[in-house]
Amino acid sequence: MIDKAVILSTGDELxxxxxxxxxxxxxxxxxxxxxxxxxxxxxxxxxxxxxxxAFGQAxxxxxxxxxxxxxxxxxxDLTTEMVGKFLGxxxxxxQAVAAALKQRFxxxxxxxxxxxxxxxxxxxxxxxIPNPVGTAPGFRVExxxxxxxxxxxxxxxxxxxxxxxxxxxxIAEQKGDAARIAACAFKIHGLTESKLDDLVKPxxxxxxxxxxxxxxxxxxxxxxxVSGGAAREKDFTEIRQQLRQILGPYIYAEGDATLxxxxxxxxxDRHQSLALAESCTGGLISQRITRIAxxxxxxxGGAVTYSNDAKVSFLGVQxxxxxxxxxxxxxxxxxxxxxxxxxxxxDIGLSxxxxxxxxGGSAAKPVGTVWVSVAMKTFHEARLFQFxxxxxxxxxxxxxxxxxxLRRCLA
Amino acid sequence: MIDKAVILSTGDELxxxxxxxxxxxxxxxxxxxxxxxxxxxxxxxxxxxxxxxAFGQAxxxxxxxxxxxxxxxxxxDLTTEMVGKFLGxxxxxxQAVAAALKQRFxxxxxxxxxxxxxxxxxxxxxxxIPNPVGTAPGFRVExxxxxxxxxxxxxxxxxxxxxxxxxxxxIAEQKGDAARIAACAFKIHGLTESKLDDLVKPxxxxxxxxxxxxxxxxxxxxxxxVSGGAAREKDFTEIRQQLRQILGPYIYAEGDATLxxxxxxxxxDRHQSLALAESCTGGLISQRITRIAxxxxxxxGGAVTYSNDAKVSFLGVQxxxxxxxxxxxxxxxxxxxxxxxxxxxxDIGLSxxxxxxxxGGSAAKPVGTVWVSVAMKTFHEARLFQFxxxxxxxxxxxxxxxxxxLRRCLA
Numbered sequence: 114m115i116d117k118a119v120i121l122s123t124g125d126e127l128x129x130x131x132x133x134x135x136x137x138x139x140x141x142x143x144x145x146x147x148x149x150x151x152x153x154x155x156x157x158x159x160x161x162x163x164x165x166x167a168f169g170q171a172x173x174x175x176x177x178x179x180x181x182x183x184x185x186x187x188x189x190d191l192t193t194e195m196v197g198k199f200l201g202x203x204x205x206x207x208q209a210v211a212a213a214l215k216q217r218f219x220x221x222x223x224x225x226x227x228x229x230x231x232x233x234x235x236x237x238x239x240x241x242i243p244n245p246v247g248t249a250p251g252f253r254v255e256x257x258x259x260x261x262x263x264x265x266x267x268x269x270x271x272x273x274x275x276x277x278x279x280x281x282x283x284i285a286e287q288k289g290d291a292a293r294i295a296a297c298a299f300k301i302h303g304l305t306e307s308k309l310d311d312l313v314k315p316x317x318x319x320x321x322x323x324x325x326x327x328x329x330x331x332x333x334x335x336x337x338x339v340s341g342g343a344a345r346e347k348d349f350t351e352i353r354q355q356l357r358q359i360l361g362p363y364i365y366a367e368g369d370a371t372l373x374x375x376x377x378x379x380x381x382d383r384h385q386s387l388a389l390a391e392s393c394t395g396g397l398i399s400q401r402i403t404r405i406a407x408x409x410x411x412x413x414g415g416a417v418t419y420s421n422d423a424k425v426s427f428l429g430v431q432x433x434x435x436x437x438x439x440x441x442x443x444x445x446x447x448x449x450x451x452x453x454x455x456x457x458x459x460d461i462g463l464s465x466x467x468x469x470x471x472x473g474g475s476a477a478k479p480v481g482t483v484w485v486s487v488a489m490k491t492f493h494e495a496r497l498f499q500f501x502x503x504x505x506x507x508x509x510x511x512x513x514x515x516x517x518x519l520r521r522c523l524a
Numbered sequence: 525m526i527d528k529a530v531i532l533s534t535g536d537e538l539x540x541x542x543x544x545x546x547x548x549x550x551x552x553x554x555x556x557x558x559x560x561x562x563x564x565x566x567x568x569x570x571x572x573x574x575x576x577x578a579f580g581q582a583x584x585x586x587x588x589x590x591x592x593x594x595x596x597x598x599x600x601d602l603t604t605e606m607v608g609k610f611l612g613x614x615x616x617x618x619q620a621v622a623a624a625l626k627q628r629f630x631x632x633x634x635x636x637x638x639x640x641x642x643x644x645x646x647x648x649x650x651x652x653i654p655n656p657v658g659t660a661p662g663f664r665v666e667x668x669x670x671x672x673x674x675x676x677x678x679x680x681x682x683x684x685x686x687x688x689x690x691x692x693x694x695i696a697e698q699k700g701d702a703a704r705i706a707a708c709a710f711k712i713h714g715l716t717e718s719k720l721d722d723l724v725k726p727x728x729x730x731x732x733x734x735x736x737x738x739x740x741x742x743x744x745x746x747x748x749x750v751s752g753g754a755a756r757e758k759d760f761t762e763i764r765q766q767l768r769q770i771l772g773p774y775i776y777a778e779g780d781a782t783l784x785x786x787x788x789x790x791x792x793d794r795h796q797s798l799a800l801a802e803s804c805t806g807g808l809i810s811q812r813i814t815r816i817a818x819x820x821x822x823x824x825g826g827a828v829t830y831s832n833d834a835k836v837s838f839l840g841v842q843x844x845x846x847x848x849x850x851x852x853x854x855x856x857x858x859x860x861x862x863x864x865x866x867x868x869x870x871d872i873g874l875s876x877x878x879x880x881x882x883x884g885g886s887a888a889k890p891v892g893t894v895w896v897s898v899a900m901k902t903f904h905e906a907r908l909f910q911f912x913x914x915x916x917x918x919x920x921x922x923x924x925x926x927x928x929x930l931r932r933c934l935a
Contacts, residue, residue, distance in 0.1 A: 126738050129556040129562070129749075130551070130552030130553025130555070130556055132738065133546050133549040137545075138544040138545065140541070142540065142541025150539075151541075151569070152539075153539070155565070156566075157564045157565075158562070159736075163563065166564070167564070185739075186717070186718045186721070187721045220912075221910075226721075228718055246913065268739070268740075325542055327542055327543075395811050395813070396808070396814060399828045400806050400811045402807075403805075404919065408806075413831045413834055414834035416827050416828070417814070419819075419823050420824045427825070457833070470817070504815070
């Protein structure tokens with residue numbers, strides 16, 4: 114039975130503060146949703162004694178131990194060796210993993226070095242956890258008395274893939290329904306955390322339901338969890354429905370979808386093509402749109418017109434407009450969106466021009482002043498946004514506001 | 525004497541994964557630079573038993589215990605109560621802190637509630653650590669036998685202020701020079717982790733020096749630390765010099781600088797302006813360049829030409845070139861870099877065209893095939909790169925390779 118877990122994060126980069134450990138939070142989040150309590154998180158460096166100490170402590174606290182890090186080929190990767198020592202088991206090379214490693218190197222034309230074979234060693238009796246996106250697989254070992262140790266790559270992308278594809282399904286299999294927690298998440302745009310809190314206060318939660326707020330700019334996520342498995346399914350459905358009604362257009366997605374995914378889906382559904390004219394966002398919106406696989410079906414391209422000359426030559430903005438109203442103005446934004454729409458033949462032109470800072474602001478147009486314009490066949494408007502904070506925050510906020518407005522235009 | 529520290533991070537938001545704990549990384553980073561080794565980081569929820577367990581473990585592992593969280597006024601803020609219990613000391617209200625709290629509430633027009641007085645309670649004998657930016661002060665308690673416990677607010681902004689203004693100066697006072705650690709980091713492009721490991725193996729480290737590897741795609745960082753303070757300064761300088769010689773052009777930065785910062789600095793120094801023509805990278809290079817404040821001094825803008833039509837209309841790529849060689853080809857890449865250079869009047873045109881996947885690949889041009897071209901006054905070349913993995917990885921790898929080639933052209 115898996116009730117209590119201990120998470121171990123290892124690596125000198127964690128105990129010297131060079132890297133912020135996100136793995137333990139990701140794992141804790143997933144375990145929580147699966148109804149597994151995290152008794153403690155332990156972090157130690159790449160050190161034999163410390164690892165043994167951590168294994169020992171974890172064994173005393175939980176029935177599931179999930180660790181990350183130290184599975185690589187270099188000398189400071191000590192995990193497998195020390196797990197073997199801790200359990201009193203010898204290490205065995207897995208021939209299939211060794212062959213796959215060699216093949217992977219050959220396929221990429223990377224010179225093979227023997228130290229890579231270290232990643233094919235596993236404690237005797239371990240079940241291998243495939244790493245679909247990297248070289249070092251993980252493993253699961255039964256410790257007896259209902260205890261299990263699972264070890265995953267410390268590279269977040271690899272860890273997440275291993276967690277999703279192998280570990281969480283295995284945990285779900287081990288656990289019954291009653292401990293299951295129903296969960297959903299709403300992604301919000303256009304509300305502050307405290308305003309969101311105010312809006313959802315009237316919702317009656319009872320003892321099984323819990324709301325959580327996570328603000329990770331520019332994303333604001335409202336989570337709902339209801340414990341109790343099938344017996345509480347109805348409560349979950351009702352509260353979710355209430356939240357949908359209260360928050361309506363502020364919700365841009367349910368679940369994990371990003372705003373660019375939502376916009377991409379709408380463009381596909383509406384058979385609309387998009388072109389971008391970016392100034393202060395510097396290519397960020399284009400990059401967000403194109404990181405979605407298949408975006409070439411609706412995204413034609415765009416111009417990053419950082420200089421005034423580029424606004425004129427690439428978008429046909431009138432020099433007189435720039436002179437009279439400035440590069441950051443309603444008029445320039447309107448000409449940019451219309452210009453990119455005409456020159457690419459896209460159904461929709463979206464433009465952004467603003468002052469990201471830290472310099473370039475004035476009393477009339479302070480840092481954070483951003484104009485966004487949407488040009489469609491029967492619609493051509495510009496809107497003013499005011500952002501606060503550092504350059505990166507202004508750029509990120511502007512990209513989010515522009516994409517959200519586009520979403521509303523398409524909805 | 526302060527040699528070994530244990531960091532405690534507390535709060536249900538950490539063990540349920542709602543919040544990523546950055547406090548422990550911040551503290552570890554500062555302690556490392558001050559010559560204090562972090563033996564372990566322990567995270568537990570707001571739970572009396574777990575807190576006692578964590579205090580007990582920490583006392584067994586380090587001479588300095590630094591904890592965060594649980595100092596607030598609400599029922600789940602248990603730290604001070606449990607520290608008192610752990611040490612067998614009663615809690616005493618500090619009159620000055622109580623008065624300051626009441627005054628703070630009055631000054632902001634916030635209604636006073638008695639539970640706030642909880643933040644004025646401290647274990648007997650504690651030294652108060654002021655919180656210059658929040659309500660709850662922290663404290664320092666001597667545990668005897670050279671051990672010290674320090675507790676700070678869990679709000680990162682408050683924690684950092686308390687750390688900087690009170691804790692780090694106190695630690696520096698306690699410690700001599702001999703324990704100080706000299707550290708540097710090299711950022712690497714063009715080597716795998718195992719190849720890097722091979723290259724640096726001949727370097728003689730002795731017992732005071734340590735190398736560490738960190739791979740966070742597309743960044744690969746080699747860290748060097750030498751302990752022993754002034755007495756080992758010469759060792760540090762020599763090893764650092766050896767590493768520079770061995771790794772030469774693979775090093776794109778020493779310290780924390782990103783590749784786009786390095787490229788930006790080179791463009792400024794050389795008085796060269798840049799324009800970009802991006803296809804598969806979709807605006808990522810432009811976004812990386814423009815997230816640097818002041819980039820408008822050298823970056824004119826660019827085109828994200830996702831469709832063939834956009835390559836023709838924005839960059840002047842010949843339709844015949846696209847037809848004969850395809851969009852992903854040496855010829856197209858060369859015309860793109862030359863086209864953006866001419867049309868913007870930039871000194872340097874940089875272009876990228878490739879297949880990011882997951883679809884669009886063929887036997888002759890598999891997913892991950894990327895052509896990069898640099899056009900300068902007296903230089904016009906294209907290079908082929910082959911990347912592996914998912915779409916995001918291909919895009920990120922292509923942006924890094926393009927920026928690194930630009931760096932080498934400017935060096």
